[in-house]
Amino acid sequence: MKRVLSLIWLSCVIIIGASSCKKEVRPLNTNVNAVTTLSAPANAATLTIKTGTPAVTFKWDPATAEDGGLIIYQVAFDKAGGDFSAPVYKILADGGGVQTQATVPQDSLNKIASLAGIASSSTGTLKWTVVSSKSTNLQTGKSSNTIQVTRPAGFAVPPTTLYLTGTATEAGASDLSKAIPFKRTSSGVFEIYTSLQPGSYQFSDKAGSGGTLYFLDANGVIQQGSGSTTVAAAKTTYRMRLDFNVATSNTVEIQSLGLWMSAYNMEIGQLAYLGNGTWENPKLPVTFYQFSWGRDERYKFVLHTSSGLEYYGSTNVNNVAPAGQAASYFYLLPVTNAQWDNTYKFDPSIDTKNAKVDVYFNTSQSSYTHTATVVN
Template identity: 70%
Template sequence: MKTSVINIAIGMLALFTASSCKKDTRQLNSDITAVSTLSAPVNSASLNLQPGGSSVVFKWNAASASEGGVILYEVAFDKADGNFSKPAYRVLADGTGVQQQATIPQDTLNKIASLAGIASSSTGTLKWTVMASKAANVQIGSAINTLQITRPAGFAVAPSTLFLTGSATEAGAADVTKAIAFKQTSPGVFELYTSLQPGTYQFTDKATTAGTKYYLNGSGTIQQGEQTTAISATTGAYRIRLNFNVATSNVVGIQSVGLFMSAYNTEIGQLAYAGNSTWSNARIPVTFYQFSWGRDERYKFILHTSAGAEYMGSVNRDNVAPAGQPASYFNLTPVTNDQWNNTYKFDPSIDTHNAKVDVYFKANAAYSHTGTAVN
């Protein structure tokens, strides 16, 4: 009898526990309303985008949830004829999605406009709304504003690497995998010292047939496409600078590189282009200048270009002797034409001897040079 009472008590306790669990379990209510008011930018606002311009703040009124809780927001952009079923771009609201605003850089808006089919240097329409979500419930805003976007010249998404290829180049056009790499000097900006011969050339972001191709039109503006740029001048050395942020180019011929000795205040030798971004002279007679206090060994370089003379020298205004210095001692950087500042010092072994001098403008390393004594 005692055992039966205990079994009945245990059964009732289990039933009570199960009943209690059922009462505490309920479905999460994720019902929310759509965002119905967009406050900034106002409808039909015009934005004239500029590279690096101030960010634009998008604002809206809050959505509401029937039982409270966290609501996340995204600003959705689409083409003028889009319906936001597949937005061209989405930007999470400030504060990891919880604030009723989104601060969007102009560079991002430029990319969004490009994805929506608005060409550079032109004006087009974007639509935007705010998508509110709670759990898996996503509500597209009932309010939709338009923006008139004027894009700057240039590419919303610039290549991160760049190569030169074509019949006019040192690598030729037969094998694009041998295309010549540019140096990236800053995001979207590239530079290359090379030679060109009569023929055609183009640029590619990958040294493969699948790379995105670019060319220069008649005014020197960078364009995307399979076309090539023709060159009919005689073979010569050039410096090619391309800025994809504003779609501009600067191509200058380099006649020679001069070795400038400060104490003589003149060039004592010329370096000729030797291929592979290198200028060289195998034998330049070097004699240090005799002052009352000793012999002066300071020097730097002059680039003779079609746009005028440019000086290249040391990042240090006053330099020590090269013995024991790191390789970076010989790095080249643009400097002024000051007779004495930003110069290097030759090793004493070069005095009254010939010097083999090489200048390297390599894409995969710091611009640099060497100078060694030869018989």
């Protein structure tokens, strides 16, 4: 009987204890009001976007929450006729979303304007408002402002890869997977050494179907679309540079490529263009110059273009012998025409022999490069 009473007593203690530990649960209050006042930029303000210049600060008066809790803000952008039901872009307020302002870089505004359908080098209208939120409760602002935006030339979102295709190109137009890749030299900037023949060409950001297409208009300005550029002249080698940041292009004719020896202060031979940005001389006679202190083996390259001479050599002003050096020893970089500076050195075995010299202005390696080896 005592055992039964003990069990009953213990059960009561457990029930009472559980009841006393039970916390009061209240529903989360997500009620938040919409922002009503936008303070900057002023309504109908004008802005000429210049990327790299100081950011634009968007400001508004705070919303209120029923429980006084934390509110998260986002600035929403839309087209001139939009109602923010599907804004083209949203950006979180400063401080992780809790401040009543958002600092927006001008390059970001350029992208937003592009998404809103405002073309480069054009003026259009952007609408903006502020969305306040608590948990899943979002409130779109009760007011909105407009900005008259003038975009710079160029593409707000430039491609990250670029390919050359078309009937005028070395790869032809029948197979896009064989399109010739450009070398990306910096963000939005591309370069290619190639030959063009009578026909037409265009660019794509993919080596295959489904890519975004671009072409050059009559003024050499980069345009997006399925147009093409016509080539009427006979087959010629060119260097083509495209800068999507400002939508400009520069094409120069490559007339020849010579190997220049410092001691002779002249070119000792020419390389022939083979295709795919590659030049070669399979049998270039090389004789080092005899000084009183020894024989001199220094050299670099001279590119003859329609815009003048360009010299390519080593990153090192004073170089060492090539034996045992890393691949970067042979990288080609733009250098000055200084007689002795930024030169390479031939391997001693090449002296009074023939050298096979190849230059690669293409994407086969991370940097433009060359080889020089002794042949019979």
